[in-house]
Amino acid sequence: MRKRNLPSRSRSPPLLAPPPRRAEGRAAISIWRAEQRRGGGDPEGQELKNSVSNSMVLPSSNTRATSSMAYPVSLSSLHHHPNNHHAFFLPSKTNHDNTHKPIESSRISRRSIIFLPVLPSLLYASSSPALDDANIPSTSAIDTTITDRIFMDFSVCPSYFRSDRTLGAELATCPDSEPLGRVIFGLYGRLLPLTTANFKAACTSAAYRGTLVHKLLQGQFFVAGRQGPRRDRGEVQPPTGLVRNAETIDPKAFELKHARPGTLSLCLGQNDDDDDIKLNPNYHNVEFLVTTGPGPCPELDGQNIVFGTVLEGMDVITSIATIPTYKPAERIRFFNDFAQLIGDERAQTARALWDRPLKTVYISDCGELKVTKPSLSPPSLP
Numbered sequence: 001m002r003k004r005n006l007p008s009r010s011r012s013p014p015l016l017a018p019p020p021r022r023a024e025g026r027a028a029i030s031i032w033r034a035e036q037r038r039g040g041g042d043p044e045g046q047e048l049k050n051s052v053s054n055s056m057v058l059p060s061s062n063t064r065a066t067s068s069m070a071y072p073v074s075l076s077s078l079h080h081h082p083n084n085h086h087a088f089f090l091p092s093k094t095n096h097d098n099t100h101k102p103i104e105s106s107r108i109s110r111r112s113i114i115f116l117p118v119l120p121s122l123l124y125a126s127s128s129p130a131l132d133d134a135n136i137p138s139t140s141a142i143d144t145t146i147t148d149r150i151f152m153d154f155s156v157c158p159s160y161f162r163s164d165r166t167l168g169a170e171l172a173t174c175p176d177s178e179p180l181g182r183v184i185f186g187l188y189g190r191l192l193p194l195t196t197a198n199f200k201a202a203c204t205s206a207a208y209r210g211t212l213v214h215k216l217l218q219g220q221f222f223v224a225g226r227q228g229p230r231r232d233r234g235e236v237q238p239p240t241g242l243v244r245n246a247e248t249i250d251p252k253a254f255e256l257k258h259a260r261p262g263t264l265s266l267c268l269g270q271n272d273d274d275d276d277i278k279l280n281p282n283y284h285n286v287e288f289l290v291t292t293g294p295g296p297c298p299e300l301d302g303q304n305i306v307f308g309t310v311l312e313g314m315d316v317i318t319s320i321a322t323i324p325t326y327k328p329a330e331r332i333r334f335f336n337d338f339a340q341l342i343g344d345e346r347a348q349t350a351r352a353l354w355d356r357p358l359k360t361v362y363i364s365d366c367g368e369l370k371v372t373k374p375s376l377s378p379p380s381l382p
Contacts, residue, residue, distance in 0.1 A: 142191060143188075143190045143191050144191060144256070145189075145191075146186035146187060146309075146311075147187060147188070147189030147190060147196070148187040148189050148196060148200055148368065149184055149186055149187070149311065149369040150184070150185045150200060150308075150366065150367070150368055150369070151183065151367060151368075151369055152182070152185070152203070152208070153179065153182050153183075153363065153364045153365040153366070154179075154181060154182075154183065154213075154316055154320060154362070154363060155180055155361075155362060155363075155364040156180060156359050156360060156361055157171055157176070157177055157178075157360040157362060158176055158178065158359075158360070159175065159176050160174070168232050170210045171210040171211075171212060171232075171234050171360070171362040172209050172210035172364060174362075174364075177364060179364065180316050180319055180320065181313055181315065181316035181319070182312075182313055183310060183312070183313035183314075183316050183317060184310070184311045184312040184313055184369065185308045185310060186309055186310075186311045187200065187264075187307060187308040188256075188306075188307050188308060191256075191307070192253055192305065192307045194243055194244075194246065195245060195247050195266050195307045196308070197243060198242045198243065198245060198284065199266075199286070199288065199307065199308075200368060201239060201241065202225075202238060202239060202242075202286050203366045203367060203368060204368050206366065206367075207236055207237065207239050208224075208225060208286075208363050208366045209363060209364070209365060210231060210362060210363065210364075211224050211225055211234055211235075211363045212224065212233065212235070212360065212361070213320065213361040214226050214272075214352070214356055215270075215355050215356060216320070216321070216325050216355055217325075217355055218321060218322075218325065219292070219293075219294070220291065220292065221258075221290060221291045221292055221297060221300070222290055222320055222321065222357075223267055223270060223287065223288070223289045224289075224290075225267070225286050225287040225288050226287055227273050227274075227277050228277070234360075234362055236286055236287075238284045238286050242284045245285065248268060248285070248305065254301075254303075254304075254305060256305075256306035257298070258291050258296055258297040258298070258300040258301055258304070259296045260291070260293070261292055261293025261294065261295075261310075261317065261318075262291065262293070262309055262310030262317060263290070263291040263297075263306055263308075263309055264288060264306070264307060265289050265300065265304040265305060265307065266285065266287075266288055266304060266305040267288055267289045267304055268285065268303055268304050269300065269303025270303070270304065271287050272287075272352060273287065289304065290317060292317055292318065292320070293318070293321070320357075323357045323358065323359050323361065324357070324358050325355050325356060325357050326353060326354065326355065327354070328354055336350055336351060
């Protein structure tokens, strides 16, 4: 076959770079067209690119600087990866002759340029939790100076459940009492003056004498001082003259945590006084709890007021914590929940027996210790 001689067509010079996208701006498109016409070597086109590059700056993303910084970007350094069509801008460096040379080591992607204005807000949002934590008061700044010392003697009455026991006899008159030991509490009188004054008045008036330790959660805390008219059951009758405790509704009174064993706290969240007693206009809460350890009790934080600590007699607290308690069966718990749901008052009475020590632990004596220097700073605490 005879080959036909086709007329030769003039081929256009190869493209130096793919055409820029519309989002890159009209300036980049006009430069690209100029480079296609002149082949990329015309000095006039280079001057045009340098003039455009001088007018383009990048905002600084550093929010800590007191003054803003600008980085000139040279469009002549517009670089295209052979496998990717996303453009990268190379920051230029100013020389003595006021010309710009691209820096080959640092490259800023177009996507990074888009998100540069968002970086200050992200940095502020990331630093805001640290500012919030700085506003939280630390326990080291709270004045926990001990102003008063209170002692309590704990004992066990083995004959409390015997049939030959005298009806109506108080626990303080137990004939075969077995002493467990003495515990000395230090009170934070400067931090919580009202709570400390009421607790001190109840101890000095012997209102806590013969009080039963009616609840014990092993490994956590025990509770004493439940109010009621029955002294033979170990209930407390608050003395007259107690002040109205406004600290129970003060948020600052709940700043201290139950962070260690031997913490003395006014029982509010775990208070199990009868509703009839709580509704009394002259009601004064005198029920307290003591943490037994071995660890902290974070579930008590924010619900009870910490107003003291154990100074001496932590071994007595530990011995009380080892006494076994009454644990109802699962079926009894189910029926009690159902009775409480339908409004049966006997459910609360039965629930008061849960977690009660199987031994009759009570406060045989209590009072205030008079010392020469009653004030004790926190670093000297045990």
